[in-house]
Amino acid sequence: MLKLGIIGTSWISHEFITAAHQTGHYHLQAVYSRKMKTAQEFCEPYGEISCYTDVIDFLDSELDVVYIASPNSLHFAQAKLAILAKKHVIIEKPAVTNPSEWKELVKLAKEHQVYLFEAARNYQEAAFQVVKDFLSNQEILGANFTFAKYSSKLPALLAGEMPNIFSDVYAGGALMDLGVYCLYLAIGFFGEPISSRYT
Structure with a gap:
């Protein structure tokens, strides 16, 4: 134990x-x-x-x-x-x-x-490996990964508070909170990017 x-x-x-x-x-x-x-x-x-x-x-x-x-x-x-x-x-x-x-x-x-x-849970899910195996012998022309969700912390933000998940001080924001799931899938399926840009 x-x-x-x-x-x-x-x-x-x-x-x-x-x-x-x-x-x-x-x-x-x-x-x-x-x-x-x-x-x-x-x-x-x-x-x-x-x-x-x-x-x-x-x-x-x-x-x-x-x-x-x-x-x-x-x-x-x-x-x-x-x-x-x-x-x-x-x-x-x-x-x-x-x-x-x-x-x-x-x-x-x-x-x-x-x-x-x-x-990072998505790498551990059975569906991840199934999709990765399927994609390994496919011609990929492009991909679009989206993760959209209403944040339970949004009302606090709109009320003037600054929850950690939105705070730059605590390295918060959409990319760090949920966007990482999209990035992890893209990298897991297709490998590391040659270049990247975040705006």
Whole structure:
């Protein structure tokens, strides 16, 4: 049984815990949040779980795996600390905000002999491989990937608040939130682009 620690107390962390428990391989042991009250409220459904507001103390606890679902801009620093503490790391998408951060994390993970991966679900779905296999012997003339969804955070934004998911400070925005699914599919099916432009 792997001892699991969670960084980030949003709804996606609850979803991850549910899925992790269903495997029978994980036991939730600790949660880190910037505010103790938030961590404690998050942990209520799970019984006696250690709560931390100091990430170093959190990483010093007896954890095997750390799942990171904090605001995007915090992923790199938190993942780096976890790897240096010899924890396996699962980072919610997007794992990092630029390629150099990812390369550094991969290098550190190899050096410290821990696993590192991004929680990008579409690669794990059976349909992904079926479509990829089908496309492998087809002539592709073009592709259009769209992911459209009403954000549950939009009313807060319209009311003058700035949810993390929309904040540049936290590397938010449409591309980082949901657009990555379209990018991951395109790259997964067709390989890395020769060039790209984002406006």
